[in-house]
Amino acid sequence: xxxGGASGVPGVEGFALSPVSTxxxxxxVFTSLICLIEIPSRSKASLRACLGGSFVVYVLIxxxxxxxATLLAPPLAPTDLSAALAGWAPLFYAxxxxxxxxxxxxxxxxxxxxxxxxxxxEWIAKARDNAVANAVKKQTxxxxxxxxxxxxxxxxxLSPADLNMYVARYxxxxxxxxxxxxxxxxxxxxxLYKALWFAMEKPEEAAAVARRRKKLPAS
Amino acid sequence: xxxxxxxxxxxxxxxxxxxxLEAIAREKKxxxxxxxxxxxxxxxxxxxxxxxxxxxxxxxxxxEETAPIADFHTYYVTAEGLxxxxxxxxxxxx
Numbered sequence: 119x120x121x122g123g124a125s126g127v128p129g130v131e132g133f134a135l136s137p138v139s140t141x142x143x144x145x146x147v148f149t150s151l152i153c154l155i156e157i158p159s160r161s162k163a164s165l166r167a168c169l170g171g172s173f174v175v176y177v178l179i180x181x182x183x184x185x186x187a188t189l190l191a192p193p194l195a196p197t198d199l200s201a202a203l204a205g206w207a208p209l210f211y212a213x214x215x216x217x218x219x220x221x222x223x224x225x226x227x228x229x230x231x232x233x234x235x236x237x238x239x240e241w242i243a244k245a246r247d248n249a250v251a252n253a254v255k256k257q258t259x260x261x262x263x264x265x266x267x268x269x270x271x272x273x274x275x276l277s278p279a280d281l282n283m284y285v286a287r288y289x290x291x292x293x294x295x296x297x298x299x300x301x302x303x304x305x306x307x308x309x310l311y312k313a314l315w316f317a318m319e320k321p322e323e324a325a326a327v328a329r330r331r332k333k334l335p336a337s
Numbered sequence: 338x339x340x341x342x343x344x345x346x347x348x349x350x351x352x353x354x355x356x357x358l359e360a361i362a363r364e365k366k367x368x369x370x371x372x373x374x375x376x377x378x379x380x381x382x383x384x385x386x387x388x389x390x391x392x393x394x395x396x397x398x399x400x401e402e403t404a405p406i407a408d409f410h411t412y413y414v415t416a417e418g419l420x421x422x423x424x425x426x427x428x429x430x431x
Binding site: 161162163243244247248250251252254255257258259261262265266300301304306307310311314315318 | 364365366368370400402404405406407408409411413414415416417418419420423
C-alpha cells in the first residue's frame with residue numbers, strides 16, 4: 119500500500135483515485151445503500167423479494183442522478199472549506215451530490231407551455247412504484263407459497279385436537295371457536311382453515327411446530 | 338401507460354373501491370378476511386368489497402394471489418395502483 123498524493127487517496131501500488139473519482143465511488147455506495155433501505159421499507163417486503171429488474175432500474179436512475187449532482191458539487195463547494203478539509207473533499211462532494219439530488223433535483227418538474235419537459239420527480243416516482251410493486255408481488259407469492267406448504271405439513275402431522283391446542287396456545291381458546299365459525303361461513307374445511315390461518319399469522323411458530331412433529335400414521 | 342380516465346372517474350364515484358384501494362396501498366397487501374374486517378362486513382355482505390376488488394383487479398390497480406380458501410386470497414397493490422392512490426390522495430388534499 120502506498121499513500122496517495124495530495125490529489126488522490128491511498129490505494130494499491132501505482133493506483134490512486136482522484137478526489138472526483140473517489141467522490142463518484144462514494145456516491146455510488148451511498149446511492150445503493152439508500153435504495154437498499156428505501157425499497158424494503160416502502161414495500162414492507164424482504165430484501166430477497168426486492169431484488170429484481172425494476173429495482174436495478176431504480177438504482178441506475180439514482181446512480182445517474184446522484185453521480186451528476188456529485189460532479190456538479192466541486193465547483194459549487196466553498197473554497198475555504200475545501201482547503202481546510204482537503205482530505206475529506208470527496209466525502210463532502212458525494213454527500214452533497216447525493217442529498218442535492220434527493221432533495222432538490224429529485225423533486226423537480228419543469229414545465230414549458232404546460233408540457234412537462236424535465237419531470238424528474240415523475241420518472242423517479244414511476245421507477246419507485248415499479249420497484250415497490252414488484253417487491254410486494256414477489257413477497258406475496260413467497261408468503262402464500264410458504265404458508266400453503268406449512269399448512270399442508272401441519273395437517274399431515276397434527277391431529278385436529280393438536281392443531282386446536284397450538285392455535286389456542288399461540289393465540290387464545292376463543293380464536294379456535296372464531297376460526298371454526300369463519301370456516302363454516304366460508305364453507306371451508308375447518309382443519310385447513312385453522313392450519314392456513316396459523317401458518318399465515320404465526321409463520322415462524324407454525325414452521326417450528328411442523329418441523330418438530332413427525333407425520334401422523336395413515337388412518 | 339396512464340389509467341383510463343373512465344376508470345379513474347368510476348373510482349372517484351365508488352367510495353368502497355376507493356377505500357379498498359387506499360387500504361391495500363397503505364398495507365401493500367391484504368387478505369380477503371382482513372379486508373372484510375377493515376370494512377366490518379359479514380361474509381354474506383362481503384359482496385360490496387368483492388365487487389370493488391373485481392373493479393380494481395380489472396383496472397390493473399391490484400393483483401391477486403389465490404389460496405385454497407377464498408378468505409386467504411391475497412390482494413396486493415400494483416405500480417399503477419400506487420400511482421392512482423397517490424393521485425386520489427392529492428385530489429383529496431386539494
